[in-house]
Amino acid sequence: AAGVIQSPRHLIKEKRETATLKCYPIPRHDTVYWYQQGPGQDPQFLISFYEKMQSDKGSIPDRFSAQQFSDYHSELNMSSLELGDSALYFCASSPDSGANVLTFGAGSRLTVL
Amino acid sequence: DAKTTQPNSMESNEEEPVHLPCNHSTISGTDYIHWYRQLPSQGPEYVIHGLTSNVNNRMASLAIAEDRKSSTLILHRATLRDAAVYYCIRAGTYKYIFGTGTRLKVLA
Numbered sequence: 327a328a329g330v331i332q333s334p335r336h337l338i339k340e341k342r343e344t345a346t347l348k349c350y351p352i353p354r355h356d357t358v359y360w361y362q363q364g365p366g367q368d369p370q371f372l373i374s375f376y377e378k379m380q381s382d383k384g385s386i387p388d389r390f391s392a393q394q395f396s397d398y399h400s401e402l403n404m405s406s407l408e409l410g411d412s413a414l415y416f417c418a419s420s421p422d423s424g425a426n427v428l429t430f431g432a433g434s435r436l437t438v439l
Numbered sequence: 440d441a442k443t444t445q446p447n448s449m450e451s452n453e454e455e456p457v458h459l460p461c462n463h464s465t466i467s468g469t470d471y472i473h474w475y476r477q478l479p480s481q482g483p484e485y486v487i488h489g490l491t492s493n494v495n496n497r498m499a500s501l502a503i504a505e506d507r508k509s510s511t512l513i514l515h516r517a518t519l520r521d522a523a524v525y526y527c528i529r530a531g532t533y534k535y536i537f538g539t540g541t542r543l544k545v546l547a
Contacts, residue, residue, distance in 0.1 A: 359535065368526065368537045368538065369526075370537075371535065371536055381532075382533040384534065416483070427485045428485065430484070431482050
């Protein structure tokens with residue numbers, strides 16, 4: 327069965343640079359969630375999208391933005407990167423909300439030097 | 440918005456049942472309770488979820504307190520492959536908030 331695909335799997339950037347992470351949900355899943363997980367931390371909710379519209383927002387810094395495209399894939403853009411942005415970034419998708427089961431991708435590991 | 444809290448860590452012997460508690464005292468009436476588990480450097484994996492009634496599936500059982508302020512994930516017979524961090528999650532509309540997580544160690 328198709329899973330949630332995240333790219334790139336690993337990314338190394340310098341401080342103040344920009345990074346873009348991509349998420350391809352399971353086919354026919356129209357809801358996407360982004361999470362940030364620092365070392366030894368629990369995943370923190372950043373933002374979610376339903377049918378290409380932002381549906382809820384968590385602790386996402388103003389330097390970050392995201393969108394969901396017409397094919398339902400989503401991109402998380404991070405600018406003016408800081409050392410503290412180093413983390414695993416997970417994307418998850420579900421058919422819709424109403425507390426459906428989330429399927430998570432394998433994550434993108436961002437390292438900021 | 441109080442955090443969903445879980446014990447930091449628990450240990451179990453292989454083949455024995457494990458009860459993983461979760462405190463979600465400020466959960467709203469419409470939030471579901473989900474449980475996921477995570478292996479190192481992997482994405483969380485779904486285990487079970489429920490709203491008010493107890494739930495069973497092939498992986499586990501979920502017992503939800505009558506007042507919904509707490510729940511317990513039950514692994515009926517722990518195996519070495521069950522060693523992971525288990526997260527209790529408050530699942531609202533378009534927003535799933537992870538608890539603090541319990542690292543389960545299974546002893547052979």
